[in-house]
Amino acid sequence: MHDATAAALRVAYGDGVISADHLRLGVLDIGSNTVHLAVMDVAPGARPVPFGGERAVVRLMRYLQPDGSISDEGVDALLSAVEHSVAQARAAGVDELMPMATSALREAANGPEVLAAVGNLTGVPVQVLAGTEEARLTFLAARRWHGWGAGRILVLDIGGGSLEIACGVDEEPDLVHSVQLGAGRTTMDFLHDDPPTGDQLKGLKQHVRDVLAPVVAEFAACPPPDHVVATSKTFRSLARLSGMLVDAVGPDERWRMRRSQLADWVPRLARLDPDGRAMLPGITPERTYQIVGGAVVAVETMKALGVDEVEICPWALREGAILRRIDRL
Numbered sequence: 175m176h177d178a179t180a181a182a183l184r185v186a187y188g189d190g191v192i193s194a195d196h197l198r199l200g201v202l203d204i205g206s207n208t209v210h211l212a213v214m215d216v217a218p219g220a221r222p223v224p225f226g227g228e229r230a231v232v233r234l235m236r237y238l239q240p241d242g243s244i245s246d247e248g249v250d251a252l253l254s255a256v257e258h259s260v261a262q263a264r265a266a267g268v269d270e271l272m273p274m275a276t277s278a279l280r281e282a283a284n285g286p287e288v289l290a291a292v293g294n295l296t297g298v299p300v301q302v303l304a305g306t307e308e309a310r311l312t313f314l315a316a317r318r319w320h321g322w323g324a325g326r327i328l329v330l331d332i333g334g335g336s337l338e339i340a341c342g343v344d345e346e347p348d349l350v351h352s353v354q355l356g357a358g359r360t361t362m363d364f365l366h367d368d369p370p371t372g373d374q375l376k377g378l379k380q381h382v383r384d385v386l387a388p389v390v391a392e393f394a395a396c397p398p399p400d401h402v403v404a405t406s407k408t409f410r411s412l413a414r415l416s417g418m419l420v421d422a423v424g425p426d427e428r429w430r431m432r433r434s435q436l437a438d439w440v441p442r443l444a445r446l447d448p449d450g451r452a453m454l455p456g457i458t459p460e461r462t463y464q465i466v467g468g469a470v471v472a473v474e475t476m477k478a479l480g481v482d483e484v485e486i487c488p489w490a491l492r493e494g495a496i497l498r499r500i501d502r503l
Contacts, residue, residue, distance in 0.1 A: 198225060199499060200268035201492045202259055202296065206234050206278035206334025206358050207407075207460065209255035212492045213266045218503050222496050226266055230255035231460040234278040235334060235358035242283040249288055256295050272495060274301040276308055277335030277356065303491075305352020309338035311494030313347045316403045318497055319489045325400030328393075330475060331490060332408040332468055334358035337475065339389065341396050349396055351389045355382055355475075357408050357461075357468030365467055370444055378467065382474040390478045402481045404431070405490035407461065408468035412436055413486045414456025429486040433476040440469050 196217045203210040210229040214222040232255050237248025244252070256273075263271050273296045279285045280302050293300050303311070309331065316329045329347075331338040337355035340347040364370075364378040404413075410429070416439045417431030443451060443466050451462040461468075476484065 195503070197499075197503070198267055198269045199496055200227075200263040200266065200271045201495050202256070202263070202271060202273040203492050204252070204256065204273065204275040204279060204292065204300070206276065206356060207464070208232060209252065209259055210492065211259040211262055212496075213263065213268060214496055216496060216500050216503075218500060222493065222500070226262075228259070228262060230258065233334075233358065233460070233463075234282075235362050238282070238362070242281070244278075244282045244284060244288060249284075249291070252288065253291055253295065256292050260295055260297075270499075271296060271298055272301070272499065273298065274303055274495060276303055276333060276491075277305065277354075277359075280304070281335070305336050305338060306350045308333070308336070308491055309340040309350040309352055310347060311498060312338060312405055312491050313340040313342065313350070313494070314345055314497055315489035315491070315494035316405060316487045317342075317345050319487050319493075320401065320403060320485075324403075326397060328399035328402045328479070328481070329487075330402070330404045330409070330472075330479075330481075330484065331406045332357055332471055332475075333406060334464070337471060339393065339475070339479075341393060341399060349392060351392070353385050353389060355385055355471050357464040357471065360471055361464040361467035368463065369447055370466060375440075375444055375466075375470065378470050379474055382471055383478065386475060386478045393479060402479075402484050403487045404472075404484035405487045408465070409472065409484070410486055410488075411456045411458065411461050411465060412439075412469055412472060413484075415439060415454055417486070426488060430483055431486065432483045433473060433481060436469060436476075437473050440466070440473060443469055 200213045208229045212227040213225040216222045232251050237245045312331045313329045326343040328341040333356045335356035336352050338352045340350040342348040365374050413429040413431040416435040417429050420428045448462045451457050452459050
Protein backbone atom coordinates (compact mmCIF):
# COMPACT_ATOMS: atom_id res chain seq x y z
CA MET A 175 0.00 0.00 0.00
CA HIS A 176 1.35 3.42 -0.93
CA ASP A 177 2.37 5.67 1.97
CA ALA A 178 -0.04 8.42 0.92
CA THR A 179 -2.94 6.01 0.82
CA ALA A 180 -2.03 4.54 4.20
CA ALA A 181 -1.78 7.99 5.73
CA ALA A 182 -5.18 8.95 4.33
CA LEU A 183 -6.75 5.81 5.74
CA ARG A 184 -5.21 6.43 9.15
CA VAL A 185 -6.75 9.89 9.18
CA ALA A 186 -10.13 8.59 8.04
CA TYR A 187 -10.48 5.44 10.10
CA GLY A 188 -8.19 5.57 13.09
CA ASP A 189 -4.69 4.69 14.16
CA GLY A 190 -4.60 1.04 13.12
CA VAL A 191 -1.17 -0.17 12.09
CA ILE A 192 -0.76 -0.81 8.37
CA SER A 193 1.99 -3.09 7.14
CA ALA A 194 2.60 -5.12 4.04
CA ASP A 195 1.45 -8.30 5.76
CA HIS A 196 -1.26 -7.13 8.17
CA LEU A 197 -4.47 -5.15 7.85
CA ARG A 198 -7.52 -4.52 9.97
CA LEU A 199 -10.32 -4.53 7.41
CA GLY A 200 -13.88 -3.41 7.86
CA VAL A 201 -16.54 -4.68 5.48
CA LEU A 202 -19.73 -2.63 5.53
CA ASP A 203 -22.44 -4.77 3.96
CA ILE A 204 -25.49 -2.66 3.08
CA GLY A 205 -28.12 -5.27 2.38
CA SER A 206 -31.87 -5.49 1.99
CA ASN A 207 -32.43 -6.33 5.65
CA THR A 208 -29.44 -5.08 7.63
CA VAL A 209 -26.43 -2.78 7.60
CA HIS A 210 -23.71 -5.11 8.86
CA LEU A 211 -20.17 -4.10 9.80
CA ALA A 212 -17.62 -6.91 10.13
CA VAL A 213 -14.08 -6.05 11.31
CA MET A 214 -11.31 -8.61 10.81
CA ASP A 215 -7.56 -8.74 11.17
CA VAL A 216 -6.06 -10.27 8.04
CA ALA A 217 -2.70 -11.30 6.63
CA PRO A 218 -1.70 -13.20 3.49
CA GLY A 219 -1.88 -16.96 4.01
CA ALA A 220 -3.68 -16.67 7.35
CA ARG A 221 -7.28 -17.21 8.32
CA PRO A 222 -9.10 -13.88 8.90
CA VAL A 223 -9.52 -13.27 12.63
CA PRO A 224 -12.77 -11.52 13.67
CA PHE A 225 -12.08 -8.39 15.71
CA GLY A 226 -15.60 -7.10 16.14
CA GLY A 227 -18.59 -5.66 14.35
CA GLU A 228 -22.27 -4.99 14.64
CA ARG A 229 -25.43 -4.82 12.61
CA ALA A 230 -28.45 -2.58 12.44
CA VAL A 231 -31.80 -3.88 11.20
CA VAL A 232 -33.19 -1.52 8.56
CA ARG A 233 -35.42 -3.78 6.41
CA LEU A 234 -35.22 -1.57 3.34
CA MET A 235 -37.79 -3.64 1.46
CA ARG A 236 -40.58 -2.25 3.63
CA TYR A 237 -39.67 1.30 2.55
CA LEU A 238 -40.04 0.64 -1.18
CA GLN A 239 -42.52 2.95 -2.88
CA PRO A 240 -44.80 2.05 -5.83
CA ASP A 241 -42.33 3.72 -8.22
CA GLY A 242 -39.50 1.52 -6.93
CA SER A 243 -37.77 4.21 -4.89
CA ILE A 244 -36.87 4.07 -1.22
CA SER A 245 -38.93 6.49 0.88
CA ASP A 246 -37.39 9.43 2.73
CA GLU A 247 -37.99 7.59 6.00
CA GLY A 248 -36.12 4.57 4.68
CA VAL A 249 -33.21 6.69 3.44
CA ASP A 250 -32.95 8.38 6.84
CA ALA A 251 -32.94 5.01 8.62
CA LEU A 252 -30.26 3.70 6.26
CA LEU A 253 -27.99 6.74 6.56
CA SER A 254 -28.30 6.70 10.35
CA ALA A 255 -27.20 3.05 10.42
CA VAL A 256 -24.31 3.71 8.04
CA GLU A 257 -23.13 6.73 10.03
CA HIS A 258 -23.08 4.69 13.23
CA SER A 259 -21.20 1.84 11.55
CA VAL A 260 -18.56 4.21 10.16
CA ALA A 261 -18.03 5.62 13.67
CA GLN A 262 -17.61 2.07 14.99
CA ALA A 263 -15.10 1.29 12.26
CA ARG A 264 -13.05 4.33 13.20
CA ALA A 265 -13.19 3.40 16.89
CA ALA A 266 -11.93 -0.09 16.01
CA GLY A 267 -8.90 1.38 14.24
CA VAL A 268 -9.86 0.02 10.83
CA ASP A 269 -7.10 0.49 8.27
CA GLU A 270 -9.40 0.11 5.31
CA LEU A 271 -13.18 0.28 5.01
CA MET A 272 -14.87 -1.65 2.23
CA PRO A 273 -18.50 -0.53 1.83
CA MET A 274 -20.62 -2.59 -0.53
CA ALA A 275 -24.29 -2.57 -1.47
CA THR A 276 -26.44 -5.42 -2.77
CA SER A 277 -29.87 -5.81 -4.35
CA ALA A 278 -31.98 -3.24 -2.46
CA LEU A 279 -29.86 -0.23 -3.43
CA ARG A 280 -28.79 -1.73 -6.74
CA GLU A 281 -32.38 -1.86 -7.95
CA ALA A 282 -33.98 1.16 -6.22
CA ALA A 283 -35.17 3.96 -8.51
CA ASN A 284 -33.34 6.51 -6.36
CA GLY A 285 -30.39 4.18 -5.75
CA PRO A 286 -27.72 6.47 -7.28
CA GLU A 287 -28.74 9.38 -5.04
CA VAL A 288 -28.81 7.19 -1.94
CA LEU A 289 -25.44 5.66 -2.81
CA ALA A 290 -23.93 9.13 -3.20
CA ALA A 291 -25.19 10.05 0.28
CA VAL A 292 -23.76 6.80 1.70
CA GLY A 293 -20.43 7.51 0.00
CA ASN A 294 -20.28 10.92 1.68
CA LEU A 295 -20.52 9.16 5.05
CA THR A 296 -18.05 6.35 4.35
CA GLY A 297 -15.47 8.58 2.70
CA VAL A 298 -14.75 5.91 0.10
CA PRO A 299 -16.81 4.79 -2.90
CA VAL A 300 -19.47 2.16 -2.30
CA GLN A 301 -19.01 -0.96 -4.41
CA VAL A 302 -22.37 -1.92 -5.89
CA LEU A 303 -22.36 -5.67 -6.41
CA ALA A 304 -24.26 -7.33 -9.20
CA GLY A 305 -26.09 -10.47 -8.14
CA THR A 306 -23.62 -12.69 -9.97
CA GLU A 307 -20.71 -10.99 -8.19
CA GLU A 308 -22.45 -11.64 -4.85
CA ALA A 309 -22.65 -15.29 -5.87
CA ARG A 310 -18.96 -15.42 -6.81
CA LEU A 311 -17.77 -13.88 -3.55
CA THR A 312 -20.01 -16.15 -1.49
CA PHE A 313 -18.78 -19.15 -3.47
CA LEU A 314 -15.17 -18.16 -2.76
CA ALA A 315 -15.93 -17.97 0.97
CA ALA A 316 -17.60 -21.39 0.95
CA ARG A 317 -14.76 -22.94 -1.05
CA ARG A 318 -12.10 -21.64 1.35
CA TRP A 319 -14.12 -22.69 4.37
CA HIS A 320 -14.76 -26.25 3.21
CA GLY A 321 -11.40 -26.69 1.47
CA TRP A 322 -10.34 -28.47 -1.69
CA GLY A 323 -11.23 -31.82 -0.16
CA ALA A 324 -14.91 -30.97 -0.51
CA GLY A 325 -14.65 -31.47 -4.26
CA ARG A 326 -17.35 -29.94 -6.43
CA ILE A 327 -19.71 -27.78 -4.39
CA LEU A 328 -23.11 -26.24 -5.01
CA VAL A 329 -23.69 -23.07 -2.98
CA LEU A 330 -27.11 -21.62 -2.12
CA ASP A 331 -27.49 -18.15 -0.58
CA ILE A 332 -30.84 -16.55 0.29
CA GLY A 333 -30.57 -12.83 0.95
CA GLY A 334 -33.25 -10.25 1.55
CA GLY A 335 -33.72 -9.34 -2.10
CA SER A 336 -32.22 -12.17 -4.11
CA LEU A 337 -31.24 -15.84 -4.21
CA GLU A 338 -27.77 -16.73 -5.45
CA ILE A 339 -26.78 -20.17 -6.74
CA ALA A 340 -23.27 -21.16 -7.82
CA CYS A 341 -21.44 -24.41 -8.52
CA GLY A 342 -17.91 -25.42 -9.36
CA VAL A 343 -14.77 -27.25 -8.37
CA ASP A 344 -12.32 -24.32 -8.26
CA GLU A 345 -12.39 -20.97 -6.46
CA GLU A 346 -14.16 -19.39 -9.42
CA PRO A 347 -17.53 -21.08 -10.00
CA ASP A 348 -18.38 -22.70 -13.30
CA LEU A 349 -21.96 -21.42 -13.27
CA VAL A 350 -23.66 -18.65 -11.28
CA HIS A 351 -27.20 -17.31 -11.18
CA SER A 352 -28.91 -14.58 -9.18
CA VAL A 353 -32.72 -14.42 -9.17
CA GLN A 354 -35.15 -12.13 -7.36
CA LEU A 355 -36.24 -14.68 -4.76
CA GLY A 356 -34.95 -13.10 -1.55
CA ALA A 357 -36.77 -13.68 1.72
CA GLY A 358 -37.80 -10.04 2.10
CA ARG A 359 -38.82 -9.55 -1.51
CA THR A 360 -40.99 -12.68 -1.71
CA THR A 361 -42.64 -11.82 1.61
CA MET A 362 -43.52 -8.32 0.40
CA ASP A 363 -44.76 -9.52 -2.99
CA PHE A 364 -46.75 -12.62 -1.99
CA LEU A 365 -47.34 -12.99 1.76
CA HIS A 366 -49.54 -9.95 2.33
CA ASP A 367 -51.05 -11.26 5.58
CA ASP A 368 -49.21 -12.45 8.65
CA PRO A 369 -49.85 -15.30 9.25
CA PRO A 370 -50.19 -15.81 5.48
CA THR A 371 -53.19 -17.51 3.90
CA GLY A 372 -53.02 -20.88 2.19
CA ASP A 373 -53.56 -19.28 -1.21
CA GLN A 374 -50.70 -16.85 -0.59
CA LEU A 375 -48.35 -19.72 0.23
CA LYS A 376 -49.45 -21.63 -2.87
CA GLY A 377 -48.90 -18.54 -5.01
CA LEU A 378 -45.38 -18.07 -3.66
CA LYS A 379 -44.47 -21.73 -4.16
CA GLN A 380 -45.60 -21.60 -7.78
CA HIS A 381 -43.72 -18.34 -8.35
CA VAL A 382 -40.48 -19.85 -7.02
CA ARG A 383 -40.91 -22.87 -9.29
CA ASP A 384 -41.57 -20.70 -12.34
CA VAL A 385 -38.55 -18.44 -11.70
CA LEU A 386 -36.22 -21.39 -11.04
CA ALA A 387 -37.27 -23.52 -14.02
CA PRO A 388 -34.79 -22.10 -16.57
CA VAL A 389 -32.05 -21.86 -13.94
CA VAL A 390 -32.47 -25.49 -12.91
CA ALA A 391 -32.15 -26.58 -16.52
CA GLU A 392 -28.68 -25.00 -16.70
CA PHE A 393 -27.48 -26.49 -13.40
CA ALA A 394 -28.75 -29.91 -14.48
CA ALA A 395 -26.10 -29.85 -17.20
CA CYS A 396 -23.31 -29.50 -14.60
CA PRO A 397 -21.66 -32.53 -12.98
CA PRO A 398 -23.38 -33.48 -9.70
CA PRO A 399 -21.90 -31.76 -6.61
CA ASP A 400 -20.02 -33.63 -3.89
CA HIS A 401 -21.38 -31.23 -1.28
CA VAL A 402 -24.28 -28.79 -1.20
CA VAL A 403 -23.51 -25.74 0.94
CA ALA A 404 -26.01 -23.16 2.21
CA THR A 405 -24.99 -19.74 3.53
CA SER A 406 -26.71 -16.60 4.82
CA LYS A 407 -28.66 -15.74 7.94
CA THR A 408 -31.88 -17.20 6.53
CA PHE A 409 -30.39 -20.66 6.06
CA ARG A 410 -28.55 -20.49 9.39
CA SER A 411 -31.76 -19.57 11.22
CA LEU A 412 -33.71 -22.35 9.51
CA ALA A 413 -30.99 -24.90 10.31
CA ARG A 414 -31.06 -24.01 14.00
CA LEU A 415 -34.81 -24.49 13.90
CA SER A 416 -35.12 -27.69 11.89
CA GLY A 417 -31.62 -29.04 11.34
CA MET A 418 -29.06 -30.92 13.38
CA LEU A 419 -25.75 -30.01 15.00
CA VAL A 420 -23.01 -32.41 13.91
CA ASP A 421 -19.69 -33.29 15.49
CA ALA A 422 -16.82 -31.13 14.28
CA VAL A 423 -13.17 -30.49 15.03
CA GLY A 424 -12.51 -27.03 16.42
CA PRO A 425 -14.66 -24.34 18.03
CA ASP A 426 -16.98 -23.70 15.08
CA GLU A 427 -20.47 -25.22 15.10
CA ARG A 428 -21.41 -27.38 12.13
CA TRP A 429 -25.05 -27.66 11.10
CA ARG A 430 -26.84 -29.79 8.53
CA MET A 431 -30.44 -29.58 7.42
CA ARG A 432 -32.55 -32.05 5.47
CA ARG A 433 -35.17 -30.80 3.06
CA SER A 434 -37.74 -33.08 4.66
CA GLN A 435 -37.05 -31.54 8.08
CA LEU A 436 -37.52 -28.01 6.78
CA ALA A 437 -40.59 -28.87 4.70
CA ASP A 438 -42.22 -30.24 7.85
CA TRP A 439 -41.69 -26.89 9.58
CA VAL A 440 -43.04 -24.60 6.83
CA PRO A 441 -46.78 -25.06 7.59
CA ARG A 442 -46.09 -24.73 11.31
CA LEU A 443 -44.14 -21.50 10.80
CA ALA A 444 -46.92 -20.18 8.58
CA ARG A 445 -49.56 -20.75 11.26
CA LEU A 446 -47.70 -18.72 13.90
CA ASP A 447 -47.78 -14.96 14.23
CA PRO A 448 -44.49 -13.00 14.38
CA ASP A 449 -44.36 -13.07 18.18
CA GLY A 450 -44.85 -16.83 18.16
CA ARG A 451 -42.08 -17.37 15.61
CA ALA A 452 -39.68 -15.24 17.65
CA MET A 453 -40.03 -17.76 20.49
CA LEU A 454 -38.61 -20.55 18.32
CA PRO A 455 -34.92 -21.54 18.39
CA GLY A 456 -32.84 -19.76 15.77
CA ILE A 457 -35.51 -17.23 14.73
CA THR A 458 -34.31 -13.75 15.71
CA PRO A 459 -36.82 -10.88 16.00
CA GLU A 460 -35.59 -9.16 12.84
CA ARG A 461 -36.09 -12.37 10.81
CA THR A 462 -39.49 -13.41 12.08
CA TYR A 463 -41.40 -11.31 9.52
CA GLN A 464 -39.69 -12.87 6.50
CA ILE A 465 -38.70 -16.33 7.71
CA VAL A 466 -41.78 -17.99 6.19
CA GLY A 467 -40.96 -16.58 2.77
CA GLY A 468 -37.33 -17.62 3.21
CA ALA A 469 -38.34 -21.13 4.25
CA VAL A 470 -40.59 -21.54 1.20
CA VAL A 471 -37.78 -20.37 -1.11
CA ALA A 472 -35.32 -22.73 0.60
CA VAL A 473 -37.55 -25.79 0.31
CA GLU A 474 -38.57 -25.12 -3.28
CA THR A 475 -34.98 -24.39 -4.34
CA MET A 476 -33.69 -27.61 -2.77
CA LYS A 477 -36.55 -29.53 -4.36
CA ALA A 478 -35.98 -28.01 -7.81
CA LEU A 479 -32.24 -28.79 -7.70
CA GLY A 480 -32.75 -32.30 -6.31
CA VAL A 481 -31.02 -31.47 -3.02
CA ASP A 482 -31.92 -33.61 -0.02
CA GLU A 483 -29.53 -32.06 2.52
CA VAL A 484 -27.41 -28.93 2.91
CA GLU A 485 -24.36 -28.16 5.02
CA ILE A 486 -24.43 -24.73 6.64
CA CYS A 487 -21.36 -22.59 6.01
CA PRO A 488 -20.69 -19.75 8.51
CA TRP A 489 -18.80 -17.74 5.88
CA ALA A 490 -20.64 -15.84 3.16
CA LEU A 491 -20.48 -12.57 1.22
CA ARG A 492 -18.54 -10.45 3.73
CA GLU A 493 -15.90 -13.11 4.24
CA GLY A 494 -15.64 -13.58 0.49
CA ALA A 495 -14.97 -9.86 0.03
CA ILE A 496 -12.25 -9.98 2.68
CA LEU A 497 -10.66 -13.08 1.14
CA ARG A 498 -10.62 -11.38 -2.26
CA ARG A 499 -8.90 -8.36 -0.67
CA ILE A 500 -6.31 -10.58 1.05
CA ASP A 501 -5.48 -12.17 -2.28
CA ARG A 502 -4.63 -8.71 -3.62
CA LEU A 503 -2.22 -7.79 -0.81
